[in-house]
Amino acid sequence: MPRTEQMIAQGLTLVDAINEALYQEMERDSRVVCLGEDVGLNGGVFRVTEGLQKVFGLERVIDTPLSESGIMGSAIGLAMAGMRPIPEIQFEGFLGPAYDQLVNHAARYRTRSRGAVTVPMVVRVPVGGGIHAPELHSDSPEAIYAHTPGLKVLMPSTPYDAKGMLLSAIRDPDPVVFFEPKRVYRSYRQEVPEGDYTIPIGQAKVVAEGRDLTLVTWGASVHQCNDALDTLPEDVSVELIDLRTIAPLDVDTIIQSVEKTGRCVIVHEAPKTAGFGAEIATTIQEYCFLHLKAPVQRVAGFDTIMPYYKLEQEYLPDAKRVSEAVMQCLAY
Amino acid sequence: MPLKTAYQAKVEYLQIMDENGVVDEKLAKDAMGDQDILELYQYMIKCRVLDETAFKLQRSKRMGTYPQNKGQEAAAIGAGFSLKRGTDFLVPCYRENAALWMHGLPMHYIFLHWMGDERGNQIPKGVCQLPLCIPIGTQMLHATGIAWAFKMRKEPRVAMTFFGDGATSEGDFHEAMNFASAFQIPCIFFCQNNQWAISVPREQQMNSATVAQKALAYDMPCIQVDGNDLLAVHKASRDFVERARSGGGPAFIEAVTYRLADHTTADDARRYRDSDEVEAWVGKDPIIRLRKYLTAKNLWNDAKQAALDEAAKQNATEVVRAAEGIERPAIADIFDYTYAELPRELALQKQTMRTSSLGQRPEQAGLSAPGVSANHE
Ligand SMILES: Cc1ncc(C[n+]2csc(CCOP(=O)(O)OP(=O)(O)O)c2C)c(N)n1
Numbered sequence: 001m002p003r004t005e006q007m008i009a010q011g012l013t014l015v016d017a018i019n020e021a022l023y024q025e026m027e028r029d030s031r032v033v034c035l036g037e038d039v040g041l042n043g044g045v046f047r048v049t050e051g052l053q054k055v056f057g058l059e060r061v062i063d064t065p066l067s068e069s070g071i072m073g074s075a076i077g078l079a080m081a082g083m084r085p086i087p088e089i090q091f092e093g094f095l096g097p098a099y100d101q102l103v104n105h106a107a108r109y110r111t112r113s114r115g116a117v118t119v120p121m122v123v124r125v126p127v128g129g130g131i132h133a134p135e136l137h138s139d140s141p142e143a144i145y146a147h148t149p150g151l152k153v154l155m156p157s158t159p160y161d162a163k164g165m166l167l168s169a170i171r172d173p174d175p176v177v178f179f180e181p182k183r184v185y186r187s188y189r190q191e192v193p194e195g196d197y198t199i200p201i202g203q204a205k206v207v208a209e210g211r212d213l214t215l216v217t218w219g220a221s222v223h224q225c226n227d228a229l230d231t232l233p234e235d236v237s238v239e240l241i242d243l244r245t246i247a248p249l250d251v252d253t254i255i256q257s258v259e260k261t262g263r264c265v266i267v268h269e270a271p272k273t274a275g276f277g278a279e280i281a282t283t284i285q286e287y288c289f290l291h292l293k294a295p296v297q298r299v300a301g302f303d304t305i306m307p308y309y310k311l312e313q314e315y316l317p318d319a320k321r322v323s324e325a326v327m328q329c330l331a332y
Numbered sequence: 333m334p335l336k337t338a339y340q341a342k343v344e345y346l347q348i349m350d351e352n353g354v355v356d357e358k359l360a361k362d363a364m365g366d367q368d369i370l371e372l373y374q375y376m377i378k379c380r381v382l383d384e385t386a387f388k389l390q391r392s393k394r395m396g397t398y399p400q401n402k403g404q405e406a407a408a409i410g411a412g413f414s415l416k417r418g419t420d421f422l423v424p425c426y427r428e429n430a431a432l433w434m435h436g437l438p439m440h441y442i443f444l445h446w447m448g449d450e451r452g453n454q455i456p457k458g459v460c461q462l463p464l465c466i467p468i469g470t471q472m473l474h475a476t477g478i479a480w481a482f483k484m485r486k487e488p489r490v491a492m493t494f495f496g497d498g499a500t501s502e503g504d505f506h507e508a509m510n511f512a513s514a515f516q517i518p519c520i521f522f523c524q525n526n527q528w529a530i531s532v533p534r535e536q537q538m539n540s541a542t543v544a545q546k547a548l549a550y551d552m553p554c555i556q557v558d559g560n561d562l563l564a565v566h567k568a569s570r571d572f573v574e575r576a577r578s579g580g581g582p583a584f585i586e587a588v589t590y591r592l593a594d595h596t597t598a599d600d601a602r603r604y605r606d607s608d609e610v611e612a613w614v615g616k617d618p619i620i621r622l623r624k625y626l627t628a629k630n631l632w633n634d635a636k637q638a639a640l641d642e643a644a645k646q647n648a649t650e651v652v653r654a655a656e657g658i659e660r661p662a663i664a665d666i667f668d669y670t671y672a673e674l675p676r677e678l679a680l681q682k683q684t685m686r687t688s689s690l691g692q693r694p695e696q697a698g699l700s701a702p703g704v705s706a707n708h709e
């Protein structure tokens with residue numbers, strides 16, 4: 001939606017930036033439609049689609065029945081038939097009922113039809129914990145979808161990246177799962193260009209340059225890692241990489257950094273076992289084994305069910321756990 | 333040549349007590365009696381006060397997101413009252429507190445749940461119900477399975493599952509209905525049609541004239557009842573429950589009611605619905621009509637109401653005390669219930685509260701290698 005005075009004065013939140021990308025792309029491309037539960041009149045439960053139905057009408061911003069499989073499956077059909085659907089799944093936990101459509105259909109059509117049938121759509125999904133939400137409103141399932149060939153998996157951590165990455169995702173010829181970290185939705189504001197710009201899919205960002213250790217993360221954890229950097233001794237120089245795209249992985253940015261630093265700590269909210277950190281650690285030893293001065297470390301969620309909110313802070317990797325792992329890895 | 337009729341069906345609607353507390357004597361013949369009505373009215377007030385209490389706790393940040401039950405108490409109570417405690421199984425969604433309490437759940441458990449504490453789901457032994465279900469439309473299959481087990485073991489027990497109008501759009505709902513029907517499972521499907529699924533009105537959720545008619549596709553007996561009429565809800569529930577208990581198979585009840593409050597405390601319903609509509613339903617509040625009825629019958633008066641209000645407040649205070657008085661959950665609880673037995677790697681995570689390995693085996697790091705421990709006493 002057009003910018004408010006507050007946005008002009010203070011910048012955009014993650015919610016504002018995603019809303020702006022949707023608004024601008026819907027204006028530019030009449031094939032784009034948003035569909036999902038409560039995305040229309042109510043503007044989505046996080047207000048990400050706020051105002052869009054008023055501008056683009058009931059036929060392009062669609063309140064669907066309460067059915068994730070229905071949303072995902074019919075979005076696949078819309079995409080095949082030449083539309084550019086942007087289905088929203090209200091919370092990551094509710095990808096469950098849509099799993100079959102997303103994984104067994106959206107991801108596979110290009111391959112199984114040898115390119116004859118394709119599914120260009122962007123599945124928007126709020127993700128992650130830390131907002132005192134009920135059960136299944138706080139999970140981090142990105143590795144499941146990164147493990148699904150045919151899907152691209154994105155997770156911006158800043159308003160600036162979110163807008164550019166979403167515009168790329170909508171223009172991408174393949175299905176993209178666009179995870180939006182809830183904890184960041186309204187946590188801060190940032191300058192975001194008003195015009196059209198894209199951030200290529202598959203490109204990580206070096207948030208801070210450093211010599212001694214590479215810290216790799218994505219989503220809301222980028223902010224915990226930034227906090228951790230502030231607590232480290234002056235003479236410790238850490239390179240912080242925000243993956244931004246989880247699949248396809250930007251191998252180059254990671255190995256260039258680890259070749260330089262020789263040490264790496266990976267941070268994610270999802271459980272450790274078979275989390276995406278495992279893939280990164282393996283990639284590092286495959287590409288830069290001889291550069292390593294210490295074993296690659298993972299600071300992740302525990303291998304448990306994400307607890308209800310009384311214990312969620314104990315579960316989530318925080319700045320303290322990150323900085324301890326960094327110091328230990330440096331001391332190895 | 334005129335085509336033959338392949339199938340024909342209808343959906344009946346039952347209301348026994350109208351908005352003014354006036355009862356249709358003919359329909360009321362085998363409905364619940366005045367003593368039950370009196371008791372359940374008082375219980376309903378207690379539930380309403382607890383609901384308001386939970387709302388206030390959320391507003392003062394003493395509770396997380398909470399979905400109010402306000403206005404739907406007759407549906408929950410009428411249905412819950414038709415079940416045998418300790419025998420029949422209740423599989424809830426999250427907007428039927430009164431039924432759960434009536435079926436034996438200590439009241440503060442619901443509060444604990446919304447206070448972000450899994451102990452609110454730790455159903456005491458002997459209480460036949462499952463914890464609240466957050467993912468919409470998924471739990472009906474569990475009710476179907478539970479009731480199926482009763483049938484397999486030839487136990488005279490039934491399961492009842494609650495869900496909303498929105499939930500009937502999920503595939504699992506239809507799969508549960510089909511299983512229950514195909515295998516003639518003693519499961520009662522109880523839909524609280526409160527007209528809204530967050531911001532989506534029922535007419536937009538589906539193009540069907542009633543929710544109940546969905547059962548016809550599965551050849552399941554069904555009825556639409558005035559969900560704010562305690563007598564109608566109870567009569568329909570009781571009849572179907574007893575029918576199922578004696579081998580008659582599943583049934584479907586659509587209780588037409590209304591969500592008087594916001595969807596949850598995180599919602600603002602003014603964004604999507606007219607206050608006129610809400611106002612119209614305020615007059616149909618199940619509490620109002622019961623009070624009118626009881627007053628007309630000389631079973632109730634202002635003094636009794638004042639005493640009840642006081643008792644309900646007192647009860648709410650005790651429930652809050654129980655929920656807030658509990659000690660903080662142990663961090664170990666994050667780990668200990670993942671499996672019956674804690675695997676080694678998880679035991680290590682629990683012991684160290686970290687997932688980084690220090691580049692060493694635990695023994696090398698001076699930690700005792702954690703043994704395998706069970707979480708059951
Ligand atoms: C599978 C799933 N999808 C989406 C949600 C988010 N959500 C929570 S409640 C709700 C609406 C439920 O409507 P209804 O079934 O009518 O029950 P009511 O809340 O009206 O009691 C939605 C969409 C969810 N909890 N689970």
Ligand SMILES: [Mg+2]
Pocket residue numbers: 496497498524525526527528529530
């Ligand atoms: Mg509803």
